[in-house]
Amino acid sequence: MAKLGSEMKDDNQASPSSSTSAEHGFDATLWRKFWKAPSLPRVKEVAWRVCVGAVPTRLCLRRRGMDLDPSCPVCGHEEESIDHLFIHCPVARGCWFVSLGVRTDAGTSTFMDFMAAVLRNKDGWCIAEVQRMIYCLWEGRNKVLFELREPGCATVLSRFAAMESPSQLGTNGNQVDWSVVKWSRPAAGMIKINVDASLGGDLLAGFGMVARDEDGEILAAASHYPTVATSATMAEAFCLRWAMELSSQLGFRRVQFETDCLQLFHAWKKGVGRSPLFSLLQDCKTFVQLFDCVEFTFTRRQGNTCADFMARNASTLSNIVWVEEAPRVYVAFYRQIFWLLCRL
Numbered sequence: 001m002a003k004l005g006s007e008m009k010d011d012n013q014a015s016p017s018s019s020t021s022a023e024h025g026f027d028a029t030l031w032r033k034f035w036k037a038p039s040l041p042r043v044k045e046v047a048w049r050v051c052v053g054a055v056p057t058r059l060c061l062r063r064r065g066m067d068l069d070p071s072c073p074v075c076g077h078e079e080e081s082i083d084h085l086f087i088h089c090p091v092a093r094g095c096w097f098v099s100l101g102v103r104t105d106a107g108t109s110t111f112m113d114f115m116a117a118v119l120r121n122k123d124g125w126c127i128a129e130v131q132r133m134i135y136c137l138w139e140g141r142n143k144v145l146f147e148l149r150e151p152g153c154a155t156v157l158s159r160f161a162a163m164e165s166p167s168q169l170g171t172n173g174n175q176v177d178w179s180v181v182k183w184s185r186p187a188a189g190m191i192k193i194n195v196d197a198s199l200g201g202d203l204l205a206g207f208g209m210v211a212r213d214e215d216g217e218i219l220a221a222a223s224h225y226p227t228v229a230t231s232a233t234m235a236e237a238f239c240l241r242w243a244m245e246l247s248s249q250l251g252f253r254r255v256q257f258e259t260d261c262l263q264l265f266h267a268w269k270k271g272v273g274r275s276p277l278f279s280l281l282q283d284c285k286t287f288v289q290l291f292d293c294v295e296f297t298f299t300r301r302q303g304n305t306c307a308d309f310m311a312r313n314a315s316t317l318s319n320i321v322w323v324e325e326a327p328r329v330y331v332a333f334y335r336q337i338f339w340l341l342c343r344l
């Protein structure tokens with residue numbers, strides 16, 4: 001391990017602000033969390049090698065005397081250190097943000113600081129997702145270098161989504177094939193409005209909605225933050241009410257609202273009850289008369305990725321609504337993100 005530590009030190013000498021594993025190495029508690037995360041063994045192994053500096057980045061090889069170009073094979077702009085490849089490279093930054101809503105350019109100087117913060121503050125499921133992204137970034141970089149693949153976020157993100165995630169493993173460890181579930185087009189003349197809510201530990205919920213027509217063209221996207229909700233299902237119901245009101249204001253008439261919350265879907269179908277959830281759904285149903293046609297459908301989370309993205313990033317995006325008339329740069333940015341998400 002001492003040898004691996006020195007490799008990390010070498011690699012990080014690229015930047016004076018970088019720190020060594022001796023200063024920021026994880027303590028036993030953090031390593032325990034690392035190894036307990038429900039990741040596949042090969043994913044965990046690669047993530048561990050990155051954490052201890054035991055991956056042969058080009059800068060590392062150069063420092064050991066190999067005569068090669070130390071620049072990052074993915075972006076070509078900086079020297080390829082671990083900090084650059086996994087935190088600062090534009091492709092890495094894009095992948096972290098789009099897949100997990102993580103901004104690695106905000107106050108994170110080194111990979112080890114980033115990883116220590118993840119291990120300290122996140123639960124096992126989240127740590128597993130981070131380990132999987134590390135694996136995919138390393139694999140993506142190798143594909144660029146050795147298979148001459150085109151560099152970019154799309155390859156890494158589709159691999160990230162296609163790989164078995166812990167939530168896709170059944171209780172007996174068998175994989176469930178969710179890969180077939182994707183966003184589907186609404187019937188001709190209908191506008192599908194995917195909705196999703198994301199509830200934080202502080203009981204503040206963010207909402208997201210994305211409206212698309214039968215060609216898959218995005219007509220509007222919006223996020224809202226915050227609304228206080230006492231449960232995830234209540235947050236989803238508040239989100240539905242918000243999306244219905246907004247959709248009527250946007251002039252949509254024939255609409256299909258789609259959720260990935262099974263409890264909300266069942267409650268909507270059931271229609272009667274005494275809980276706060278049913279009162280809220282009664283509110284929602286008063287909006288039905290504002291439309292010419294309303295359907296309510298359920299999809300798996302994999303079919304709801306764009307609304308999920310808007311909801312998870314609602315606290316950053318704040319209360320935005322964009323339609324065709326929005327500033328071009330803004331629309332282009334979201335179009336690109338949604339395009340990536342829909343390809344997953």
Ligand SMILES: [Zn+2]
Pocket residue numbers: 072073074075076077078084085088089090091
């Ligand atoms: Zn780069």
